Amino acid sequence: MMKEYIDEAEKALLHTYNRYQIVLDKGEGVYLYDTDGKKYLDFVSGIGVFALGYHNEEYNNALKEQIDKVIHTSNYYYNVPAVEAAKKLKAFSGMDRVFFTNSGAEAVEGAIKTARKYAYLKDGKTDHEIIAMEHSFHGRTMGALSVTGKKAYREAFEPMIGNIRFATLNDFESVKSQVNEKTCAIIFETVQGEGGIYPATKEFMEQVYALCKEKDILLILDEIQCGMGRTGYPYAWQKFSVKPDIMTTAKAVGGGVPVGAFLMTEHVAQHSLTAGDHGTTYGGNPLACAAINKTLDLFEQNHIIEHVTLEGKYLEKKLDELVCQYDCIAMRRGAGLMQGLVFQKPVGDIILKALEKGLILINAGTDVIRFLPPLIITDEDVDRMISILKEAIEEA
Numbered sequence: 001m002m003k004e005y006i007d008e009a010e011k012a013l014l015h016t017y018n019r020y021q022i023v024l025d026k027g028e029g030v031y032l033y034d035t036d037g038k039k040y041l042d043f044v045s046g047i048g049v050f051a052l053g054y055h056n057e058e059y060n061n062a063l064k065e066q067i068d069k070v071i072h073t074s075n076y077y078y079n080v081p082a083v084e085a086a087k088k089l090k091a092f093s094g095m096d097r098v099f100f101t102n103s104g105a106e107a108v109e110g111a112i113k114t115a116r117k118y119a120y121l122k123d124g125k126t127d128h129e130i131i132a133m134e135h136s137f138h139g140r141t142m143g144a145l146s147v148t149g150k151k152a153y154r155e156a157f158e159p160m161i162g163n164i165r166f167a168t169l170n171d172f173e174s175v176k177s178q179v180n181e182k183t184c185a186i187i188f189e190t191v192q193g194e195g196g197i198y199p200a201t202k203e204f205m206e207q208v209y210a211l212c213k214e215k216d217i218l219l220i221l222d223e224i225q226c227g228m229g230r231t232g233y234p235y236a237w238q239k240f241s242v243k244p245d246i247m248t249t250a251k252a253v254g255g256g257v258p259v260g261a262f263l264m265t266e267h268v269a270q271h272s273l274t275a276g277d278h279g280t281t282y283g284g285n286p287l288a289c290a291a292i293n294k295t296l297d298l299f300e301q302n303h304i305i306e307h308v309t310l311e312g313k314y315l316e317k318k319l320d321e322l323v324c325q326y327d328c329i330a331m332r333r334g335a336g337l338m339q340g341l342v343f344q345k346p347v348g349d350i351i352l353k354a355l356e357k358g359l360i361l362i363n364a365g366t367d368v369i370r371f372l373p374p375l376i377i378t379d380e381d382v383d384r385m386i387s388i389l390k391e392a393i394e395e396a
């Protein structure tokens with residue numbers, strides 16, 4: 001039966017993914033089931049989206065209630081879920097103003113437009129530059145792709161939006177040397193996800209922050225993957241004595257519903273986008289905002305951040321043991337429940353073996369296995385994951 005679905009999918013869907021050969025059907029907690037009924041322990045959570053696990057009854061009921069009220073109204077009118085979601089997201093992030101989007105890439109687009117408008121209002125010029133990082137990932141739309149530091153993703157789609165320079169994460173000099181009077185923003189992920197799980201260092205964060213403050217350059221932190229509690233802080237930058245001028249969030253913020261946001265300080269809000277500058281038909285619609293509301297409520301009720309801090313330590317310890325046990329593993333990188341195991345060889349075969357054995361894992365680049373489990377995992381789930389992973393490593 002799965003084979004038939006897969007064959008049909010390959011005839012109908014545009015082939016932009018080499019998909020794993022399973023058809024996922026339903027979920028329960030940290031487990032997913034395929035259409036043949038096979039059970040999988042999920043350490044990917046839909047790429048860091050399903051933070052609260054599958055089939056959370058309270059979350060599902062909140063969505064069902066909203067569906068019965070109204071799903072969509074457009075941004076020409078106010079709606080209660082959006083007001084509530086904006087207030088809660090402000091409190092959770094420490095930022096001042098919110099613009100809801102439908103995806104992460106769109107949040108990055110909005111962040112870029114905000115930075116350009118801020119600079120434009122200062123000097124009236126239209127040649128501002130943005131500094132982004134090598135190995136970064138910010139999404140597949142043209143603006144987000146333009147600041148994505150992987151040439152293979154960009155090449156066929158050139159020309160990108162102009163005036164982007166690339167520097168190296170955690171190499172402050174490489175950033176500083178690119179700054180000039182045209183620089184309007186510096187954008188990076190607090191923990192690079194797609195690019196191989198590279199956390200920004202405290203020193204780098206604080207140096208870039210100070211440079212931005214000194215030169216009135218806007219610091220844009222992309223927290224789409226590393227945010228929403230994943231590193232043991234609401235947003236990963238909160239670990240440091242810095243604050244972004246603009247921040248993006250998506251993936252886990254809606255607990256599974258497609259939604260994102262870019263947020264900014266009051267100062268940037270007062271000196272950038274105004275009525276008519278930006279918009280979206282769906283962004284922040286009542287259904288998406290009901291999802292954000294319930295997600296943020298459940299984060300608080302279930303002490304998710306505190307749980308991640310503890311569980312992240314346990315996952316780190318267990319992964320570190322693997323690094324000691326296996327010569328083919330070079331190191332572990334990451335923070336909280338966003339971890340990467342760096343292998344001395346491509347990891348594709350290990351991931352396939354794990355999948356056969358009922359464990360869902362994902363790579364980040366060719367030689368890193370990435371761990372982005374639902375934030376509700378327990379020690380037992382980690383132990384089970386480790387034991388399957390060991391078998392997969394030994395057989396692959």
Ligand SMILES: *Cc1c(COP(=O)(O)O)cnc(C)c1O
Nearest residue numbers: 103104105137138139193224225
């Ligand atoms: C996933 C991701 C994006 C893009 O989000 P989409 O919702 O896929 O558009 C942008 N930045 C980072 C850091 C991401 O991990």
